[in-house]
Amino acid sequence: MTSVPQIMLNDGQTIPQFGFGVFQIPPEQTAEATSAALRAGYRHIDTAQMYRNEAAVGAAIRDSGVARSEVFITSKLSNAAHLPADARKAFDNSLSALGTDYVDLFLIHWPLPTRYDGDFISTWRTLEEFYRDGRARSIGVSNFQPHHLRRIHQECEITPAVDQNEIHPYFTQDDVREFCAEHQIAIEAWSPIAQGKVLDDPTITEIAARYGKTPAQVVLRWQIERGDIVFPKSVTPARIRENIDIFDFELSGEDVEAISALNRNERSGADPDKFDWIPA
Numbered sequence: 001m002t003s004v005p006q007i008m009l010n011d012g013q014t015i016p017q018f019g020f021g022v023f024q025i026p027p028e029q030t031a032e033a034t035s036a037a038l039r040a041g042y043r044h045i046d047t048a049q050m051y052r053n054e055a056a057v058g059a060a061i062r063d064s065g066v067a068r069s070e071v072f073i074t075s076k077l078s079n080a081a082h083l084p085a086d087a088r089k090a091f092d093n094s095l096s097a098l099g100t101d102y103v104d105l106f107l108i109h110w111p112l113p114t115r116y117d118g119d120f121i122s123t124w125r126t127l128e129e130f131y132r133d134g135r136a137r138s139i140g141v142s143n144f145q146p147h148h149l150r151r152i153h154q155e156c157e158i159t160p161a162v163d164q165n166e167i168h169p170y171f172t173q174d175d176v177r178e179f180c181a182e183h184q185i186a187i188e189a190w191s192p193i194a195q196g197k198v199l200d201d202p203t204i205t206e207i208a209a210r211y212g213k214t215p216a217q218v219v220l221r222w223q224i225e226r227g228d229i230v231f232p233k234s235v236t237p238a239r240i241r242e243n244i245d246i247f248d249f250e251l252s253g254e255d256v257e258a259i260s261a262l263n264r265n266e267r268s269g270a271d272p273d274k275f276d277w278i279p280a
């Protein structure tokens with residue numbers, strides 16, 4: 001297997017372009033799934049405070065024998081903790097749950113424009129503190145649309161290193177990708193296989209058959225060739241191995257275009273301008 005490419009972020013740090021997502025993995029299954037991913041060669045784990053499984057991710061990394069410095073860890077701020085004092089406490093809790101003194105990347109999980117008087121600026125300035133004190137090597141956002149990013153760009157000092165958004169063949173978010181390309185913000189694509197919904201699309205199954213690869217591998221390879229960072233989730237060891245086995249082939253430009261053309265502007269997750277859920 002050829003190795004996972006590294007992407008240089010706008011702050012000079014590098015991130016493995018491919019990793020493992022742990023959304024919706026119950027805490028009691030997370031250590032096992034993360035261990036399987038580390039055994040399969042994954043070196044980038046995407047978790048969040050709201051997933052409630054940071055402690056299990058940290059335990060799996062410690063038990064794996066892989067050095068902390070070899071694993072890129074991302075976590076994200078809870079929707080309940082946008083006020084600066086709460087964000088500081090929540091960030092401390094993330095580090096202690098993960099059992100580490102730094103995260104590689106820390107994100108505002110959702111912009112929540114209808115909460116906190118629409119103020120994600122003071123939240124972002126709090127993340128800037130974590131970046132400056134070195135406990136977050138990079139900072140970024142998630143589910144931010146161009147109009148949210150524009151405010152950060154105009155009102156804050158640091159440009160987010162990444163914007164993590166729902167992106168897959170049925171929802172390509174070209175406007176977000178264009179804005180980010182223009183401002184050197186790397187794109188992370190969440191739900192890269194749309195939680196399985198794109199896998200029986202005839203265009204994708206036809207391309208997969210031609211390359212002798214599975215539909216999931218073709219979709220993940222499409223994301224890699226478009227330059228996005230991806231971290232599919234699976235609790236199934238065979239799929240965990242299948243998903244990372246995408247570095248021994250390349251899609252033709254024509255096939256990349258054919259998959260991009262499947263866009264239907266169809267979200268499977270929440271709309272960032274409306275989403276206002278706060279965990280208890």
Ligand SMILES: NC(=O)c1ccc[n+]([C@@H]2O[C@H](COP(=O)([O-])OP(=O)(O)OC[C@H]3O[C@@H](n4cnc5c(N)ncnc54)[C@H](OP(=O)(O)O)[C@@H]3O)[C@@H](O)[C@H]2O)c1
Pocket residue numbers: 020021022023024046047109142143164165189190191192193194195196199216217231232233234235236239240242243269
């Ligand atoms: N920032 C955000 O707001 C946000 C939102 C959503 C997700 N994310 C991040 O993005 C990561 C990935 O997104 P996601 O978990 O929503 O969805 P996903 O990775 O697109 O899909 C996961 C689903 O697809 C199945 N699957 C995985 N590999 C497969 C394969 N090779 N063949 C067939 N089915 C396969 C999994 O089943 P099994 O597990 O049963 O194998 C699971 O049901 C998350 O884990 C999280 O880290 C972030």
